[in-house]
Amino acid sequence: MSGYDDKPWQARYAPGLPRHAEPGQPDAVSMFRATVARDPGGDAIRYFGRHLTFAELNELSDAFAAGLAADGFRPGDRVALYVQNIPQFVIAQLGTWKAGGIAVSVNPMYKRRELAGLLRDSGATVLVCLESLYRDVAAAVLPGTDVRRVLTTSELELRVRDEPRVFAGVERVACQGTTDLLRFLARHRGQAAPSVTPRPDDVALLTYTSGTTGPPKGAMTTHRNVVFNATTYRDWAGLGPDDVVLGVAPLFHITGLVACIAVTLLTGAPLVLMYRLDPDLTLETVEAEGATFTVGSVTVFIALTTAAAAGPGKLASLTKIFSGGAPIPPGTVQRFESVFGHYIHNIYGLTETTSPSHAVPLGTRAPVDPVSGALSVGVPVPGTSVRIVGEDGRDLPVGELGEIVTAGPQVSPGYWNKPDETARALRDGALRTGDVGHMDAEGWFYVVDRMKDQINAGGYKVWPREVEDVLYEHPAVREAAVVGVPDEYRGETVKAVVSLRPGAGVTPDELTEFTRERLAAYKYPRAVEIVDELPKTASGKILRRQLRPPASPM
CATH class of the missing domain: 3.40.50.12780 (ANL, N-terminal domain)
Incomplete structure (x- = not known):
């Protein structure tokens, strides 16, 4: 057993x-408050020279929660976070919890159709959004959702120094009809957060699955989790x-x-x-x-x-x-x-x-x-x-x-x-x-x-991971993905799609021979394609389904 x-x-x-x-x-709120009590002056977040202490994070998240409450936000309501790895994400998430709400994390790579689907599914009433994402994506889809308050912010804020490698080309964007997040926080700073303490089994997060095998689903992640x-x-x-x-x-x-x-x-x-x-x-x-x-x-x-x-x-x-x-x-x-x-x-x-x-x-x-x-x-x-x-x-x-x-x-x-x-x-x-x-x-x-x-090659079962692990042993291979593709003889056969390490050179035939020497005859890829980049989720998972040929019409 x-x-x-x-x-x-x-x-x-x-x-x-x-x-x-x-x-x-x-x-999670009680967990955070215990840490603030232990070390209010300690650094909570460091972001390009800016050090945000636990006391400051506590004050800013209180302000966010107070502002939500003033807007009529109620326990159980949802706030969607459509931003990158910046301090504002943490402030808004904590503030949402302090108001008794559920934080909905949104992949910043999502385009209009994907964002609209997630906002409609979650029923979020507040959206925290990067200025550029509001301009390019969110503004066009909000009319069909429950969102009634949009708080925009920039990755250029809450930092001390510039970093051209990540901020090159990034500019502030005017977002008509939205509220600037930092001004929103300043307006409510010093106000008490609502007297809401989440229960362990209250939902803290709606965390959407990566969509590697189908449409994303919102996993209800509790405070206990x-x-x-x-x-x-x-x-x-x-x-x-x-x-x-x-x-x-x-x-x-x-x-x-x-x-x-x-x-x-x-x-x-x-x-x-x-x-x-x-x-x-x-x-x-x-x-x-x-x-x-x-x-x-x-x-x-x-x-x-x-x-x-x-x-x-x-x-x-x-x-x-x-x-x-x-x-x-x-x-x-x-x-x-x-x-x-x-x-x-x-x-x-x-x-x-x-x-x-x-x-x-x-x-x-x-x-x-x-x-x-x-x-x-x-x-x-x-x-x-x-x-x-x-x-x-x-x-x-x-x-x-x-x-x-x-x-x-x-x-x-x-x-x-x-x-x-x-x-x-x-x-x-x-x-x-x-x-x-x-x-x-x-x-x-x-x-x-x-x-x-799983790939079924003429009745033999092939797991892509095993073939991929062999491909990763080749010094020229940077990333690899293996999928099943239609084959007249076997019904389905093995195909590998790889990207190469900088400066490396290898041919598809050489990679086929490399795997043939290390795998059973039914496992090694009959076709190898070399590409610049493999499709991935924002978390780094390779999207095999995007590499498969579309299904033939009936």
Whole structure:
């Protein structure tokens, strides 16, 4: 049986961890207020030379909440956050919670159709928006939504110094019919926030799924979910107020919401924001700020290894490094360690599990599955139960592939206004993840692939992850994605789409031969396409579905 409720691995891999994560606060607002009381003068956010203390963050988020209340905002109402990694995101999210509301995180890459769908689905009545996004996207779609107040802001505000690498071409934009966010805060600063204390099971966030397999759905993330996994990160990575959090994960994504914002609100460790990722700027920022902890996607770590300044000593302080959002190949971990001298620890989770359900304990090296070549995503975090089940829902033996089913305090109670989707995904509080994997005899878990991504080549089953991991072993390959495409003989066959490392050269035939030498005959790609960039979500997940040919009409 593959049920995983006990923690026999803790004595071996993480003896200092509590047997069960016990959050010290019932909700995210109380969690934050406890940190403010401990260290009001400590840095909460650092943004291009501007240091925002916890006391200032408390005052500004109070002002936001007071302003919402003055506008008639009620507990349970929604505020959509359509901005990048800037301090205003954190201010508005905290202020929304203080007003008893639900923060709706919006991917800043969304265009009009996507934004309109999310605003209509969430029923948000307030939109916090970058000026440029209001001009280019939001202004045209708001008439068909419930939004009655738009607060616009700029990435150029709340900073001290300029940084041409990320702000080149960015200008202030006049937004008629909107309210400037910083003026809104100034008008209400000093006013008391509404006397609302969220309950643990109140919804804190509507966190929309990345849409890798279909339209995004709003996972209802509760205050209990947020506090539990903030505590998980604190305990797993050994975090405290002396740490510095490097915010490379998008704040709208569940990883950024928990591993960046919630961790800072819990621990008192300052959060360093950089608006958007620039690899060389990131290396300089780690050194300048003494960043110690980060969670990023595989694409972040690939980008850092290809930065012009990459090399030994460049990330000296960054000793607590985790990768999440998408499985990371062993070859990428090895390359990163060879360049910077630091090991990347895997974490695994979904939007619906409020970030981690599994993790590799800090200081422990994850094993590699000898059959699939996959790097382990870790072991279940404290308080979490995980099973591997077959198509009939029954537990499978150790080592057999099946669907990963997760239960624990971090699992979302369901999807916003989607009872049928909730019923399919959640049964008796356990989440059917849609991911295929297995557990070994030592309790390590391995994620092989998404169930929907399996390729059937003439009756032989091929998991794209296995082929991709082999492609990543080639020194010229920067990123890789494998999909199934129609084939007259096999019905479906394997195709690889790759991008190359700067200055590298390789032909499709050479990559085909490279994989043919390392994989069974039915697994290696019959077609290889080389592109400049692979399509991705803003969190770094490669969108395989955009690489598949469209279905033929009936």
